[in-house]
Amino acid sequence: MGHAQSIIEECLALLRTLDTVRTVELRPGPADGRLVLKTDSGRLQYLCEVKRALNRPRLEHALVSAEHPPKAGTRRLLLTDFLPGSLIDLLQTTQVDFVDAAGNMLIRWPGKLHVRVKGMKPTHLAEAKASFLTTPHGLRVLFALLADSGTEVPAYRQLSERAGVSLGTVGRVALELKRRGFLETPRRKRRVLRRKRELLDLWVGGYGERLRPQLVIGRFRPSERHLGDALRRLADDRDRADVRWALTGGFGADALTGHYRGDQLVLFIDPWSSKLAATLRWLPSPEGPITVLEMFSPDTIERTLEKGGARVAHPLLVYAELLFQGRDREVETAQLIYDQYLRPDISDA
Structure with a gap:
């Protein structure tokens, strides 16, 4: 099971435990789907986005870069592995709700449903924090890739020079990008970068935590x-x-x-x-x-x-x-x- 799907299933299971929620249904739609909650107070609808390993810059980026603004009567909902208490306080000042796999959540429908759970701890390390992509050297390579417009990936030696890292580091980053579906080789000697928005999520969060201090x-x-x-x-x-x-x-x-x-x-x-x-x-x-x-x-x-x-x-x-x-x-x-x-x-x- 993929990490995103695992997060979705854990978060939906938590929503189903709420006393006033009768059914929870995730339907196809923009972003990562349209979530419909049928409650004692009526039908509530969310536009869902799955995000992993959120820190403050990555959360701010998620709030800034939304591709699909919710329609009238619909709210945004972040589904994530874990959200620290300080970031829950930040979301409290926005119009975005969340549920995390640890059991924390913020659900706000005035007069219909209001749930705020804070203080639950994660049970496992998020992949984005354990990834080589978010090490200082990995982030240098990601910058060189993201700084280019389009999706064509230059030769590894050129990437090495532009990122200021060894050729071996570029190779290691490329292997992880391939493993996670970010890098494809549709034909010989041609490499294409996919899902740049997800890579930007990783890079923005890693910049402040890992790269900038160096x-x-x-x-x-x-x-x-x-x-x-x-x-x-x-x-x-x-x-x-x-x-x-x-x-x-x-x-x-x-x-x-x-x-x-x-x-x-x-x-x-x-x-x-x-x-x-x-x-x-x-x-x-x-x-x-x-x-x-x-x-x-x-x-x-x-x-x-x-x-x-x-x-x-x-x-x-x-x-x-x-x-x-x-x-x-x-x-x-x-x-x-x-x-x-x-x-x-x-x-x-």
Whole structure:
């Protein structure tokens, strides 16, 4: 039995235990199906989505990237293996309900049915957390794959160079992608990536938990009062023409959408040195508003978009950083980045 089907069956079984629920029926439909609950208070209908190993960025991504908005009289329902208590509190502020296989649930139909169960523990490790795909090196390869538009997969050696990992790592990732149905070889020497939306789910959650911590070079506080002035110092100095840099997070999103900049300057810089920090007058500070990240992939800068003089990292990195920051305005801006830059390619795969 597949992991998704197992989650569905466990969650439906839990719904059937509710006193006021008479029948539970999952019917074919958009997303992962249409769930109909017949209760003492009438017929209730959900649009279901199955998600595994949800952390906060992955949950925020699920909320932002829904492909099938529910129709009037229908609510969204997430079926998952386990949802931590902090994420249950987050869902409480949205219009999305959930059931997990551990027994936690949030069902809200005002005047008809209201169930909130929190505190149940999972019985097994979720596959997405145990997968090699979500190790730091696996995530580098996934980025190189997802950064490409379309579904054609380049040669493994090219992937190795673009992801900054060994050829053996690419081979190991490819084997797991094939095993899980993400990579197909319809004819010799041609590889095709499938289900890019699911891979994006894995990558977004893994970015904040596994990849980003390895990329952080340090946090700094500039001498300038305004972060925009600190950025201009870096951008305007012609003596640093050999320094490659690209904005991500709020500043990157502002360059792409003009919607929101925020109070954190996060950017990829290569090469980085203490001498450069001294020249920029950026002092190390654990709580500083500037975060410098390692430019782990040539795609980080090669895909740079020139927007109003700013150099912006690939929109996928900007999006993941916004979800990692996780505040309301960042998530709101992430929605714009996804709709304008990611959805057209991801949705068609």
